[in-house]
Amino acid sequence: GAGVSQSPRYKVTKRGQDVALRCDPISGHVSLYWYRQALGQGPEFLTYFNYEAQQDKSGLPNDRFSAERPEGSISTLTIQRTEQRDSAMYRCASSSAGPNTGELFFGEGSRLTVL
Amino acid sequence: QQPVQSPQAVILREGEDAVINCSSSKALYSVHWYRQKHGEAPVFLMILLKGGEQKGHEKISASFNEKKQQSSLYLTASQLSYSGTYFCGTVGDDKIIFGKGTRLHILP
Numbered sequence A: 001g002a003g004v005s006q007s008p009r010y011k012v013t014k015r016g017q018d019v020a021l022r023c024d025p026i027s028g029h030v031s032l033y034w035y036r037q038a039l040g041q042g043p044e045f046l047t048y049f050n051y052e053a054q055q056d057k058s059g060l061p062n063d064r065f066s067a068e069r070p071e072g073s074i075s076t077l078t079i080q081r082t083e084q085r086d087s088a089m090y091r092c093a094s095s096s097a098g099p100n101t102g103e104l105f106f107g108e109g110s111r112l113t114v115l
Numbered sequence B: 001q002q003p004v005q006s007p008q009a010v011i012l013r014e015g016e017d018a019v020i021n022c023s024s025s026k027a028l029y030s031v032h033w034y035r036q037k038h039g040e041a042p043v044f045l046m047i048l049l050k051g052g053e054q055k056g057h058e059k060i061s062a063s064f065n066e067k068k069q070q071s072s073l074y075l076t077a078s079q080l081s082y083s084g085t086y087f088c089g090t091v092g093d094d095k096i097i098f099g100k101g102t103r104l105h106i107l108p
Helices: none
Strands: A005-007 A010-013 A019-024 A031-037 A044-050 A053-056 A065-068 A075-079 A088-095 A110-114 B004-006 B009-013 B018-023 B030-036 B043-049 B055-057 B060-065 B070-075 B084-091 B096-098 B102-107
Touching: A005 A088, A010 A019, A019 A088, A019 A110, A031 A075, A044 A065, A044 A075, A044 B096, A075 A088, B004 B084, B009 B018, B018 B084, B018 B102, B030 B060, B030 B070, B043 B060, B070 B084
Parallel strands: A010 A110, B009 B102
Antiparallel strands: A005 A019, A019 A075, A031 A044, A031 A088, A044 A053, A065 A075, A088 A110, B004 B018, B018 B070, B030 B043, B030 B084, B055 B060, B060 B070, B084 B096, B084 B102
């Protein structure tokens, strides 16, 4: 595709359920990032992949959050046993280079609401 | 560590200039700038690398002082299309950390 694609765009779930958010980056982009953005705030770093290797996961809030990018392309962010505080916009971004020099292309995001 | 942006919000009349500042407590390799319009994804404006170089296009430019760990974004002769929230993203280690943003509103 032409841009970064995320699905689902909207997800409403009940507390305690697991959710999986998918990101399809721009073809050929080696770097992939996950951010969480609350209304009126800047993107909050969650994790970063270089190809299939998870380079940094220091931003994942707790062990209910995990991410993978098994073939160096599509990535999945999984949240287990969701809680209301997990409600937010989750954004994926990809880049053709590393963080020092590579501009990020953001997807439209997945808005998660936990009831 | 999250960079600090100032001011938090700016209201300008069309044609006026604005400066948005971004500072970090950590040594930086580079600084990114993005603009986000309401309900949309952030969009890349520019990256500044070590060396204090000034970059820009049209009427939006930026500078990066690596010694002071600061960057500034300059918007001259602002247009209505410049409205939105501006974020700086700093690279100190192997990730990009964004500030809380500066809301810019341009009045006709």
